[in-house]
Amino acid sequence: MGRPAQRVLVAGGAIGRFGRFVDQPLTAIATPVVRDALATVGLTTKDIEAAFVGNAFGGALAGQESILAQVLLAPAGLARIPMRTVKNACSSGSDAVHLAWSAIAYGQYDCVLVLGAEKLTHGDKARSFAALASATDHPPQSGGRSVFMDVNAERANTYMARYGATPMHFAKVAVKNRAHAGLNERAAERAPLTVEGVLADKVVIAPLTRAMCGGMVDGAACVILVSEDFARRRGLTGSVVAASSVVSGVPEGDAEGNATHRAAQAAYESAGIAPSDVSIAEVHDPSAPQELFDIEDLMLCPRGGAIALVDEGATSLGGRIPVNVSGGLTSRGHPVGATGVAQILEIHEQLAGRAGAAQVAGAKVGLAQMAGGLLGRDSAFATVHLLTV
Numbered sequence: 001m002g003r004p005a006q007r008v009l010v011a012g013g014a015i016g017r018f019g020r021f022v023d024q025p026l027t028a029i030a031t032p033v034v035r036d037a038l039a040t041v042g043l044t045t046k047d048i049e050a051a052f053v054g055n056a057f058g059g060a061l062a063g064q065e066s067i068l069a070q071v072l073l074a075p076a077g078l079a080r081i082p083m084r085t086v087k088n089a090c091s092s093g094s095d096a097v098h099l100a101w102s103a104i105a106y107g108q109y110d111c112v113l114v115l116g117a118e119k120l121t122h123g124d125k126a127r128s129f130a131a132l133a134s135a136t137d138h139p140p141q142s143g144g145r146s147v148f149m150d151v152n153a154e155r156a157n158t159y160m161a162r163y164g165a166t167p168m169h170f171a172k173v174a175v176k177n178r179a180h181a182g183l184n185e186r187a188a189e190r191a192p193l194t195v196e197g198v199l200a201d202k203v204v205i206a207p208l209t210r211a212m213c214g215g216m217v218d219g220a221a222c223v224i225l226v227s228e229d230f231a232r233r234r235g236l237t238g239s240v241v242a243a244s245s246v247v248s249g250v251p252e253g254d255a256e257g258n259a260t261h262r263a264a265q266a267a268y269e270s271a272g273i274a275p276s277d278v279s280i281a282e283v284h285d286p287s288a289p290q291e292l293f294d295i296e297d298l299m300l301c302p303r304g305g306a307i308a309l310v311d312e313g314a315t316s317l318g319g320r321i322p323v324n325v326s327g328g329l330t331s332r333g334h335p336v337g338a339t340g341v342a343q344i345l346e347i348h349e350q351l352a353g354r355a356g357a358a359q360v361a362g363a364k365v366g367l368a369q370m371a372g373g374l375l376g377r378d379s380a381f382a383t384v385h386l387l388t389v
Contacts, residue, residue: 051081055086056089056092090135100112132147153204163307245270259378
């Protein structure tokens with residue numbers, strides 16, 4: 001694909017509160033967020049030319065497989081325009097952002113809305129675990145936990161053996177992200193943690209304790225992307241999507257690196273940005289150890305170097321490279337289809353200097369990364385977005 005015809009800006013949007021809303025239908029979770037996004041940016045439904053909706057499990061858990069985009073957007077007053085539902089496991093929302101970016105960058109539209117929404121909680125938790133299992137080709141090992149925790153535990157044990165990490169390092173990540181979530185009024189889990197408490201919590205599968213793992217939550221986020229010309233005409237400002245990179249996984253593994261690593265390489269090359277230029281990152285951390293793996297796959301430090309970053313506090317707010325200042329998946333929460341969209345907005349607010357107590361001083365380049373599903377030894381799909389001021 002050739003160079004984009006025009007620059008794409010994040011005009012703004014809205015993130016709803018993430019949490020467990022067992023008695024609320026998905027429309028009730030999503031509709032207010034769409035309305036808030038339009039109001040925040042100062043646009044109306046008439047300005048939106050197309051919409052993409054990221055959702056992973058609407059068919060399995062909400063009973064709507066085929067026309068979810070239309071069902072979720074109609075109550076907010078959106079109709080007639082092209083709408084598409086995007087499913088790519090944990091990358092559903094971020095892939096929807098990519099498709100919206102591409103449609104604008106290559107001249108198809110000037111103003112596109114992206115909604116990420118998920119209702120993961122269910123009265124029967126087994127239904128939720130079964131839905132999660134559909135995002136992988138790995139057979140579940142236990143009906144009482146997500147298959148992804150089995151894979152995360154295996155990766156954590158391998159990492160400890162190879163680089164000398166200990167469960168205490170993973171506990172430090174969990175504590176750090178919970179402290180970040182304490183500054184985020186939309187986060188699902190905000191109560192402070194201690195390293196001792198994390199290590200003493202119930203073991204899910206060694207070395208993972210419950211406090212190291214993200215729980216099942218619901219939520220929605222909505223972002224509006226516009227062309228630079230549209231922004232100029234309407235007097236809008238926003239962060240620039242400097243790169244939007246997506247790749248699929250390689251089941252047997254790839255000598256060039258896993259899906260996240262390859263997506264990051266493509267993003268850096270496309271934007272002309274080096275890993276050392278990144279001011280802040282939001283990464284896909286369904287468990288605390290995964291944050292370390294992501295940091296290294298994104299080349300924010302050498303292999304094994306994430307351990308030192310954690311010990312030094314470099315990934316905490318106020319550190320050299322703050323990671324998951326929103327609280328990340330383990331504390332802010334991971335309503336699957338919404339997470340990738342929320343990451344974009346978190347970075348956008350940071351670059352605009354509007355993050356309040358969680359503001360990263362001098363943030364100029366932000367990175368958002370998601371990895372969806374499992375395919376053999378790799379993620380099934382990965383996305384990396386780079387935003388600049």
